[in-house]
Amino acid sequence: MSFQQGLSGLNAAARNLDVIGNNVANANTxxxxxxxxxxxxxxxxxxxxxxxxxxxxxxxxxxIAQQFTQGDISTxxxxxxxxxxxxxxxxxxxxxxxxxxxxxxxxxxxxGYIVSTQGLKLQGFMxxxxxxxxxxxxxxxxxxDGVAPQATSELAxxxxxDxxxxxxxxxxDATDTSTYSGVTTTKVFSPQGVEHTLAxxxxxxxxxxxxxxxxxxGTMFASNPVSTLDFDAATGRLPSTFLPFTQTVDVPAxxxxxxxxxxxxxxxxxxxxxxxxxxxTQNGYAPGDLAxxxxxxxxxxxxxxxxxxxxxxxxxxxxxxxxxxGLAPAGSNNWTATSVSGEALTPQAPGTGNLGVLxxxxxxxxxxxxxxxxxxxxxxxxxxxxxAQTIKAQDQLLQTIxxxx
Numbered sequence: 001m002s003f004q005q006g007l008s009g010l011n012a013a014a015r016n017l018d019v020i021g022n023n024v025a026n027a028n029t030x031x032x033x034x035x036x037x038x039x040x041x042x043x044x045x046x047x048x049x050x051x052x053x054x055x056x057x058x059x060x061x062x063x064i065a066q067q068f069t070q071g072d073i074s075t076x077x078x079x080x081x082x083x084x085x086x087x088x089x090x091x092x093x094x095x096x097x098x099x100x101x102x103x104x105x106x107x108x109x110x111x112g113y114i115v116s117t118q119g120l121k122l123q124g125f126m127x128x129x130x131x132x133x134x135x136x137x138x139x140x141x142x143x144x145d146g147v148a149p150q151a152t153s154e155l156a157x158x159x160x161x162d163x164x165x166x167x168x169x170x171x172x173d174a175t176d177t178s179t180y181s182g183v184t185t186t187k188v189f190s191p192q193g194v195e196h197t198l199a200x201x202x203x204x205x206x207x208x209x210x211x212x213x214x215x216x217x218g219t220m221f222a223s224n225p226v227s228t229l230d231f232d233a234a235t236g237r238l239p240s241t242f243l244p245f246t247q248t249v250d251v252p253a254x255x256x257x258x259x260x261x262x263x264x265x266x267x268x269x270x271x272x273x274x275x276x277x278x279x280x281t282q283n284g285y286a287p288g289d290l291a292x293x294x295x296x297x298x299x300x301x302x303x304x305x306x307x308x309x310x311x312x313x314x315x316x317x318x319x320x321x322x323x324x325x326g327l328a329p330a331g332s333n334n335w336t337a338t339s340v341s342g343e344a345l346t347p348q349a350p351g352t353g354n355l356g357v358l359x360x361x362x363x364x365x366x367x368x369x370x371x372x373x374x375x376x377x378x379x380x381x382x383x384x385x386x387x388a389q390t391i392k393a394q395d396q397l398l399q400t401i402x403x404x405x
Contacts, residue, residue, distance in 0.1 A: 003394055008058025009387030012039055015061045016380045023368045024377070031071070031103030031333045032366040034373070038062045066335075068324045071102075071367040073359060079294050080106040080114070083364040086356020088318030091347055092120040092334070093139060098344065100319065103333040104363055112144040118332050123347065124299065124316045131312040133300070137347045140301065140314050144290050147305050149193025151259050152249075152284030157184060157200070158267035159277040161229075163236065165204045172203055172213055174220060179203065180213070182275035188216075188249060189284030191256030193307075198249065200226075208233050208270065216249060227263070231270040238266055285309055295360035299350045317347035318355045 016037040026032040040062035043054055073083045082104035084090070089100035099120055106122060109115050114122040124140040125133040165181045173179045180203040188198045201213040203225075211225035226247055232239055244264040251257030267279070288307030295301055299316035321327065326340030337343055351357045 003391060005056070005058040006387050006391035006394065008042065008060065009390070010384060012037075012059045012061055013380055013384035013387060017377065017384070019064060020373050020377045020380060023373045024370065027366055027368040027370045027373075029333065029366050030105055030363050031101060032368065033069075033071075033102065034067045034366070034368045036065050036067055038065055065325050066327065066329070067367065068102075069367050071364045073362050073364055075362045077361065079292065079360050080108070081361055081363050082106060082295055082316070083359045083362040084318065084350075084356045085359055085364075086354075088320050088350070088355040089324075089335070089344075091123040091137065091317060091319050091344065092116055093123055094120050097336075099330060099334045099336060100327070100344065101332075101334045102364060104358075108142055108144070112142045114140045114142065116332075116334075118334075120334070122316065124301070124314050126314045127312045133312065133315040137317055140316065142290070142293065142301075142303060142313055143311075146287060146289040147285075147307070147309060147311065149189060149191070149287045150284050151191040151256065152188040152261055152282050153259070154262050154264070155186065155188070155198075155282040156264040156267070156279070157277070158279035159184065159202075160269045160271050160273055160275065161202050161204070161210055162275050163270045163272045165275075167204050167206060172201070172211070172224070174199075174201060174213070174215060184277055184280060186280050186282055187284075188251070188259075188261065188282060189286060190251040190259065193286040194251070194255045195286060196249075196251055202275070210270070212265070214247070216251070221247075221250075227265065229265065229268060236270045238268060242266060295358060297351065297357040297359065299358055315349060316358060318350050319344040319347050320355060321345065 019035050019037045023034045039059050041056045042058045042060055043056050073085060084102060084104065089102060090104065092099040092101060101116065103116065105117050106114050116122065121139040123137045125135060126138055126140065127133045162181060168179045170176065170179050180201045183199055183201045185197055185199045188196050190196065196217050199215045203211045203213060205211045208231045210229040212227040212229065213224045214221045214226045227245060229238060231237065244262050244266065246260050246262050248258050249261050251259055286307045288305030288309055290303060291306045292304045293302060293313070295316060301313045301315060302310055303313045304310050321337065321344060322342040323340060326338050327335035328338050330336045348355060
C-alpha cells in the first residue's frame with residue numbers, strides 16, 4: 001500500500017503548502033486571519049476488524065482551521081478605520097444576507113450609509129430623535145444633510161453677585177458701568193437660526209435685593225427689570241420659592257419672532273466675592289453642515305456639525321460565535337455562519353461581556369507570523385520530498401520483483 005500512503009502524503013503536504021502560501025500572501029491584508037491545516041491518519045476497516053497490527057493507509061487533511069488571534073493594531077488618520085481590540089466581528093448586510101468581518105476599513109457611500117470596501121452595509125443601532133440608541137439593528141446611516149436650526153427656548157445662568165457691592169445712586173443706564181455691578185452676554189437664536197446677543201445686567205437695588213435688566217442686540221427690553229432677586233441673608237442663596245420665569249424675547253418677526261425663553265437664575269448666589277459667571281447655557285443653535293464624526297470605544301457614532309453641535313447618530317455593534325473556527329470564509333476578509341460555528345449571538349455594544357472594544361482611526365493588521373510561516377513552508381517542503389521518496393522506494397521494490405526471471 002506504499003503508493004497510496006505516499007500519494008496521500010503528497011496530497012496532504014501540497015494542501016498544507018497551499019494554506020501556508022495563502023497565509024504568506026495575506027500577511028499584509030487588513031483583518032486577515034491565518035489558517036492552519038490539521039491532519040488525520042487513515043486506516044482501512046473491515047467487518048472482522050484490523051486488530052492491533054493494522055497499518056495505516058495514509059493521511060488526510062481533516063480541516064482548515066482559521067486562527068482568530070488578535071492582530072497588531074496600527075493607527076491611521078481616517079475616523080472610519082475601526083479596529084476591534086478583543087473578541088467579536090462587525091456584522092454586515094449583503095443585500096439582507098448576514099456577513100461578518102474583522103476588517104474595519106469603512107467609508108460613507110453616496111446615500112450616507114457606512115459600508116465596507118465591498119459596499120456591504122455596516123449594521124448597528126440607529127439613534128432616535130432624542131439621541132437614544134437601542135432596539136433592532138439596522139443599516140447604519142449618517143445624516144449628511146446637516147441639521148436644521150433650533151430657536152432658543154431655555155437659558156440657564158450660574159453666577160455670583162458681590163454681596164459687598166453698594167446701591168448705585170444713579171438710575172440704571174447700560175452705557176454707564178457705575179449703575180450696575182456686572183453684565184453677562186449670551187447667544188440666542190431665532191427659529192430661522194439667526195444669532196442674536198442677549199445681555200443681562202445685574203444691579204443692586206437694596207440689601208440682599210438685585211434687579212435684572214436685559215437688552216437684545218443693544219436694545220433694552222421694553223419692560224425692565226425683567227426680574228427681581230431677593231437673596232436669603234443667612235445663606236446668600238435664592239429661596240426655594242424662586243422659580244425659572246418665561247421671558248418674551250423680541251427677535252424680528254421676519255425670523256419667526258418673538259420667542260419665549262425660560263430663564264433659570266435659581267443657581268445664583270450672593271457671596272462676598274467678585275461678580276463671576278460659572279456657567280451659562282442655552283439650547284438654541286444655527287443650522288449646521290456635517291463637519292466630521294468620531295467613533296467611541298463603546299461604538300457610539302458621534303457627528304460634529306459646523307454650528308458646534310455634536311449629535312449621536314447611532315452605535316456600532318459586535319457579534320460573536322460559540323465556535324468562531326467553524327465560520328466559512330466568504331472572501332474579502334468576510335465570513336459566514338455555518339452549523340459548526342452556530343448562529344451569531346445577539347449583537348451588543350462593544351465592551352459588553354467578552355466582546356472587545358473599538359479603536360477609531362486604527363486598523364487591525366493580519367495575524368500572520370511571516371517568519372513562522374516561512375519555517376512552516378520549509379518543513380512542508382521536506383515532508384513533501386519525504387513522501388516522494390516513499391513512492392520512489394516502492395517503485396524500486398516493484399521493479400526488482402518484476403525483473404525476477
